[in-house]
Amino acid sequence: AVLGTGPRPPPPPPRHLIAGSSALRTPCAGLGSAAELAFLLEPVDVVAVRDRPLVLHCLVQGEPPVRIRWFKDGAALGGPAAVLANGSLRLESVHRRPRDGSATDASTGEYSCAAQNRDGLLLSRKARVQLATLSRFHMHPESMAVEEGGVARFQCLIQGVPEATITWERNRTALPPDDPRFTLLPAGVLQITGVRRADVGAYRCMATNIAGARCSQEACDLWGEPTILSGPQNLTLTVHQTAILECIATGHPRPIVSWSRLDGRSIGVEGIQVLGTGNLMIADVSVQHAGVYVCAANRPGTRVRRTAQGILMVQAPPEFVQWPQSVSKPPGGSAIFTCVAQGVPEPRLIWLKNGRLLAPSEHVRLSHNNSTLMIQRVAPADEAIYQCIAENSAGTNQASARLAVAPAQELPRAPEGVRAAALSTTAIQVAWAEPAPEVTDSIIGYVLHIRRVGESESRELQEAVSKATFQHIFTNLEPSTTYSIYLRAYSPLGASQDSQPILATTLGSSKVPAAPGxxxxxxxxxxxxxxxxxxxxxxxxxxxxxxxxxxxxxxxxxxxxxxxxxxxxxxxxxxxxxxxxxxxxxxxxxxxxxxxxxxxxxxxxxxxxxxxxxxxx
Known part of the structure; x- marks a missing residue:
């Protein structure tokens, strides 16, 4: 989270990279080159202080002119004076609700920017703007009694944005910072080990953040009987955060606290630290750290022990394993974009076309849980920037690619009337319609493409035949196997578009697959x-x-x-x-x-x- 006016902007980029620049246009930038519309800096989540300004950044590269627009909660923002020359958005004052008549005042919510030029429209990730707050205490420390040499534990609970910093005082005086007997946990917990008579007194916690400061009520520490104080709580964190699992116990003699995982896997040592006498801290948590953790308090020299357990759930924001790639296709061809993301929970994928939600249609198909976008019979209206948005409860991510429609000049039409039939367990015959005589003169031959269904295009086999041939037999195939087949016609200028693919299955004894183990x-x-x-x-x-x-x-x-x-x-x-x-x-x-x-x-x-x-x- 960034406070106040937001992050310091980076040094100005070259002029042709600044949104809205009047620099000269770059000549004929190639597809996928540095001139392709892309974000250099997107808005990020920010915590604002009431009545103070803040800046949300939006920096793009692309062929000028580039137009920048801002949105809040999906609706376009008015007041162009709030948009700076480099495309960033300056909010003069942030409130829970907008002030009437002020174009640059803004309420809390989700903000995003959109960049548009001749290539298409690109939408940024959403940035959440929150107002700094500090609630009243939901829990005050309570008085307790412990025996000499035992463990005392106090807790206070307060909510703040950003999270409040908790400090503790005894008798209105700050605790000594160099005394290892005092352990302060971020959740507002104070643990005192090896209690002495000098520790008796009134304790209170103080909470501070950029919204202000508050003090809790006071609690007293006295002498008394031993007790089990606190075990680990269930936690749900995002990767790279720090997990603190509390386990504190008192007794005479002092119990030994140990940790284990319920599934028997090793907790490991990297990034693992013990705070105080038994609190487990895992720095920079990963998905592998998720599980049920058990703390055990053993009385030395005996089998007497107490246990407590808590579940650590670790979420991971989406990360792309495969990104969509920009392509250029002639009219009537097919374009395929692939987008694969991983995360915990499993990300949901949606597609945008020039910043608008893309819905499947007769020639636009989404498959494999929306990871594959296929555009059939490409037309000039399909030329745009396509974005893959991956989102789960831990965050969002976006990747983009451009589809350019290039005119196909004097190339043969795709072969028509393609059909196939299985001749045996290892052979398939393919036939297609003979083109009109005026078309035949421009054709120099055909190339047939065949591959097993489910295999990648890299495993595809190709066989060429003459211009006077209108059927072909594939041999040496696998029995009971389904193949995908298509062909292209070639002229001296190049290849036609793909014919409509067809499926054909060789003969065999088994019709459906056996049960897989x-x-x-x-x-x-x-x-x-x-x-x-x-x-x-x-x-x-x-x-x-x-x-x-x-x-x-x-x-x-x-x-x-x-x-x-x-x-x-x-x-x-x-x-x-x-x-x-x-x-x-x-x-x-x-x-x-x-x-x-x-x-x-x-x-x-x-x-x-x-x-x-x-x-x-």
């Missing part, structure tokens, strides 16, 4: 991975379907449809410690094969607190 692995208390081996002949299947249900539920949820090259899938956000049944089946052009079932218990191997041997490493 698969395995499962419990990742943490609410996630499980299913994985399987791919068949030696990938073309025999077109994909897989996964179903799951929580027992004793009667109905399966799904299917989750995966491509023929997929060999694993992770179910996340399941009900912790529940039992599920997972079903897997393969399918091809002949239908769905038989399914395989596996039971998965998210509490398998988990020992209950208090059982012998529950303390791990």
């Amino acid at each position: 698969f395995f499962t692995k419990v990742l943490n208390a609410s996630a499980v991975q299913a994985f399987w081996e791919l068949p030696s002949a990938p073309g025999s299947i077109e994909g897989f379907k996964l179903f799951h249900r929580r027992l004793p539920g009667p109905r399966f949820e799904g299917p989750q449809v995966l491509g023929s090259t997929a060999n694993s899938y992770v179910y996340s956000n399941l009900e912790p410690l529940a039992t599920y049944e997972i079903k897997l089946q393969a399918f091809n052009g002949n239908g769905d094969g038989n399914s395989s079932l596996r039971l998965v218990s998210l509490q398998d191997g988990v020992q209950k607190p208090g059982e012998p041997g529950a303390q791990g490493g």
Whole structure:
């Protein structure tokens, strides 16, 4: 979070990179070059102080002129005087609600900028503007009694934006900063180990942030009987944050506190630190740190112990594994954009065309959970900037690519009337219509393309035939395998567009795939991975379907449809410690094969607190 006026702007870029610049146009910048419209700096989340100005930055590169517009909660912002020369937005004063008649005052909400030039329109990520606040105390420290040498614990609770800094005082005097017996946790907890008579007194906490400061009520520390004070709480964090799992106990003699994971995996040592006498701190958490953590307090020299546990859930904002790439296509051709993102929870993908939500239509198709965008029969109206937006509860991310429509000059038309039939278990015959005589003169030959359904284009086979040939037989194919086939006509100037692809399956004894075997692995208390081996002949299947249900539920949820090259899938956000049944089946052009079932218990191997041997490493 950035306070006050926001981050200091970077040094001015070259003039041709500044939004709204009147610099000379760059001549004929190539597709995908540095002149392609792209963000250099997008707005970021900011915490503003009431009645103080702030600046949200929006810096782009692209061929001038570039127009910058700003939006709040999806609606266009008025008041052009608020937009600076470099496209950034200056808000003179921030309030919970806009002041009447003030164009540059703004309320809290989500802000985004849009950049537009001749290539299309690009929409930035959303930046959340919050107003700095500091609530009253929801919890005050309470008086307590402990024995000499024991442990005391006080807690106060307050909400603030940004999060308040908590400090503690005894008898209205700050605690000594160099005394290791005092442990301060960020959540407003004060722990005092090895209590002495000099520690008796009135304690209070002070909370401060940029919105102000508050003091809690006072509590007294006295002598008394030992007790178990606090165990770990359930936490949901985002990657790279710091997790602090509290575990503090008192007794005579002083108990030994140890930590373990309920799934038996090692906690590790990198980034792990113990605060005070038993609080576990994990710096820079990752998805691998998610799980159920158990703290155990043992009385030295005995088997007497107490345990407590808490669940650490780690979310990861979307990250792109594969980005869409800019392409140039002639009219009538096909354009494919691929966008693959990962995160926890699994990101949701949506597509924008020039900043507007793209809906599927007769020639625009979305498949594979929106990771693949196919535009068929490309027309000039399809020329635009296409953005893939990946979002989950941990954040959002965006990637963009441009589709340029280039005129196809004097190239042959795509072959028509393409049909195919299986001749045997290893041969398929393909035929197509003979073009008109005036078209035939410009054609010098045909090239046929064939590949197993589900395989990548890199595994495609090509065979060329003469201009006078209108049928061809593919041989040495796999039995019971489905193939995708298309062809192109060639002239001295180049190739035609692809013909409509067709599917054909070689003959064989089996019509649908056999039931695939698969395995499962419990990742943490609410996630499980299913994985399987791919068949030696990938073309025999077109994909897989996964179903799951929580027992004793009667109905399966799904299917989750995966491509023929997929060999694993992770179910996340399941009900912790529940039992599920997972079903897997393969399918091809002949239908769905038989399914395989596996039971998965998210509490398998988990020992209950208090059982012998529950303390791990």
